[in-house]
Amino acid sequence: MAIPSYATRGERIWYYVFRGICALIFLFLIGPLLIIIPLSFNAQPYFTFSQEMLTFDPAGYSLRWYQDFFTSSRWLNAIKNSFIIGIASTILATVLGTIAALGLSSRHMPARGLVMALLISPMIVPLIISAAAMFFFFSRINLAQTYLGVILAHTALGIPFVVITVTATLSSFDTTLIRAAHSLGANPTRTFFKVVLPLVTPGVVSGALFAFITSFDEVVVVLFIAGPEQRTMPIQMWSGIREQISPTILAVATLLVLLSMMMLTTLELLRRRGERLRGVTPG
Amino acid sequence: MSDSAAPLTTADGVPLKVSLRRAVRRSKFKALLLVSPLLLFLMIAFVIPIFEMLSRSVANPEVVNHLPRTVAALEDWDRQDVPGEPVFEALVEDLLEGQEARNLGLLASRLNYERSGMRSAINRTARGLRTMDPPYREGVIEANARWGELDTWKIIQREARLYTPSYYLAAVDRQLSPDGQITRAPDNLQIHVNLFWRTFWMSGLITLMTLLLGYPIAFLLASLPLRHSNLLMILVLLPFWTSLLVRTTTWIAILQSQGVLNDVMVFLGVIADEARWQMIHNKIGTVVAMTHILLPFMILPLYSVMKTIPPSYMRAARSLGGKPFLSFRRVYFPLTIPGMAAGGILVFILSIGYYITPALVGGQSGRFITNYIAYHMQTSLNWGLAAAIASILLLVVVVFYMVFNRLIGVDKVKLG
Incomplete structure (x- = not known):
């Protein structure tokens, strides 16, 4: 969007004003995430910059909140729980969701719209309603306050993301490739592993990442159905924010921002790989 | 080539039509078989529990x-x-x-x-x-x-x-008199209707804010060459991928009375130290934090629509003598309406169902109806009332979702 040579003066001014507005909005988007990073190194137990920090006095900075985090058994236990629950529910959701997506993308799938709407519903129903419903249901079948209960609940919440991303990948999948593989003498198993799987993998992996982050970031359902033993990171943060507000939360938040940067990079690499494999030229 | 009177058959002599029908039936069955494990799982673990909970809103045993x-x-x-x-x-x-x-x-x-x-x-x-x-x-x-x-x-x-209809009546601040007439609940119990309206108008405001902030960004991203827009896209996607609690926490750090923004304002002399702004634990906190959290959900659909608008349209409008603003208003803007509708409905649906952020930064005045569902579930233990409020909320969400589906189709939503 370079300024065309015929632009009037007013347009030139507007061009820079518009860029300025956009820069401010980007600052609104990203600034809050960046601001917690220096705050998490605060030597004082405050949520704001101290005098020493502003004058770049080394005494104003410390790693005490990180130390707090890595030596607290509650936080470490919460991380462990989050990973156990996140990984288990991601595996379940990815396997079930991918198999279902294969069926959904078939031309002959009956009642496709209805089934799709049903599979997407956990994403649409407000979390508090899902949480209340699961609370009653899991209590009745004695799965409340168990790992299995939380894992199954998170599987349900993660499924829509897997279904959406994998069906999207499959819809751009060129089925003539399968016929081509057959005609070149590959048997179905070989075709699946050598042709279908490499092309579909990026979609499956990004669906899995979505499912994982959904579980990893989920508070409401865990709040309702988990017991004290299944305390996850988000729950620990939630109670931290509500009860004893301490900058340890900012240290955790910084670590989580780094995690999301890693996830985002992975996704971007997957997208590029997917484009390359499909022969789409990246921009 | 068989002669035209004889029906077409496959190599083993079965009429082609029969064979085709058989093949279609087989692949239908196969597709259904693939979907069924997931369908069964979701029915048991999600759909049935939801209906079961909703049935509590009328149960009166x-x-x-x-x-x-x-x-x-x-x-x-x-x-x-x-x-x-x-x-x-x-x-x-x-x-x-x-x-x-x-x-x-x-x-x-x-x-x-x-x-x-x-x-x-x-x-x-x-x-x-x-x-x-x-x-x-x-x-x-x-x-x-x-x-x-x-x-x-x-x-x-x-x-x-x-x-009993009692729970639904209570959810809309009504009650049955002993003689079976519907009357207004006493004034101190008139909470839910207000909360419903607050949830709706604040969600509307949040949707509007995301639209105002998201439109320029989506426009910029769509008009830049891909190399640059991909980089800027990361700035949109990073908040999207960051934990909700992190984003809420950071707004607490920024907005609270001893927080970053107030400190800056005091330092700059805009406000006195004693007159710090109260920007959190009220409506402002909820609107600001939720606008930030939901902004990517507006930008992404807007961007994908704007990406499909050929830049030559605007050039054509200009060459036909349209002033920049007029060409934008008459040519570009109408073409982006589907994107605005998609993003708007998405943000609105997500917003009215939000619980965490209003609970943490909303205080008393910035709470949503969802916070009251939680209150009745956990504190007052009036589960029938919680279920009644939940089903009203769910009905609103489902109506908007159906509109969304009719307009765009949920499987067209791009996630990142």
Whole structure:
């Protein structure tokens, strides 16, 4: 969007004003995430910059909140729980969701719209309603306050993301490739592993990442159905924010921002790989 | 080539049509088979529990289960006067049985929703029953005056059915009078309608804010060459991928009265140290934090629509003599309406169902109806009312979702 040579003066001014507005909005988007990073190194137990920090006095900075985090058994236990629950529910959701997506993308799938709407519903129903419903249901079948209960609940919440991303990948999948593989003498198993799987993998992996982050970031359902033993990171943060507000939360938040940067990079690499494999030229 | 009269057959002699139909049936079955494990799982773990919870909004088993004799004895009551001895005898028997089974609490709270004072009426009377001798009428009324009131008995008779509209009425701040008329709830209980409206107008405001902030960004991203826009896209996607709690926490750090923004303002001399802005634990906190959190959900659909608008349209409008603003308003803007609709509905749906952020930064005045569902689930333990509010909310969400689906189709939503 370079300024065309015929632009009037007013347009030139507007061009820079518009860029300025956009820069401010980007600052609104990203600034809050960046601001917690220096705050998490605060030597004082405050949520704001101290005098020493502003004058770049080394005494104003410390790693005490990180130390707090890595030596607290509650936080470490919460991380462990989050990973156990996140990984288990991601595996379940990815396997079930991918198999279902294969069926959904078939031309002959009956009642496709209805089934799709049903599979997407956990994403649409407000979390508090899902949480209340699961609370009653899991209590009745004695799965409340168990790992299995939380894992199954998170599987349900993660499924829509897997279904959406994998069906999207499959819809751009060129089925003539399968016929081509057959005609070149590959048997179905070989075709699946050598042709279908490499092309579909990026979609499956990004669906899995979505499912994982959904579980990893989920508070409401865990709040309702988990017991004290299944305390996850988000729950620990939630109670931290509500009860004893301490900058340890900012240290955790910084670590989580780094995690999301890693996830985002992975996704971007997957997208590029997917484009390359499909022969789409990246921009 | 067979001759035109004979039907087409496959190599093994089956008519082509039959063979084709068979193949279609087989692949239909195969597709269904692939989907069925997931469908079954979601039905059991999600769909059925939701319906089961919603059914609590009309379920009313307490009176029928815990006062069976009383209900039977009330059958030929004339509703003119406090019933006579047989009814009281039945009541005493029911209460004694309930006390032995230790399940009078449910009945007591249920009747207390309908008429305040009924909880203690039931609990206190039941405790004194052991020492009471027939005739019971006098003694029971003496134990608690509620039993001597006509309305109490009208309510017991009315609630002697398995379904009740009471919870829905309570969810919209109405109640049934003892005579079955719908009346407004007392002023101190008029909370839910206000909360529904607040949830809707604040969600509308949040949607508008995301639109105002998201439109320029989406426009910029769509008009830049891909190399640059991909980089800037990361700035949109990073918040999208960052934990919700992190984003909420950071707004607490920024907005609170000892927070970053107030400190900066005090430092710059814009406000006095004593007059720091109260920007959190109220409506401002909720709107700002949620606008930030939901902004990517507006930008992504807008961007994908704007990406499909050929830049030559604007150039054509300009070359036909349109001033920049006019060309934008008459040519570009109308083409982006589908994107605005998609993003707007998406943000609105997500917003009215939000719980975490309003609970953490909303204080009293910035709370949503979802916070009241949680309150009734966890604190007041009025699960029927929680279910009634939840089903009203769910109905609104489903209506908007259907509009969304009709307009765009949920499988067209791009996630990142």
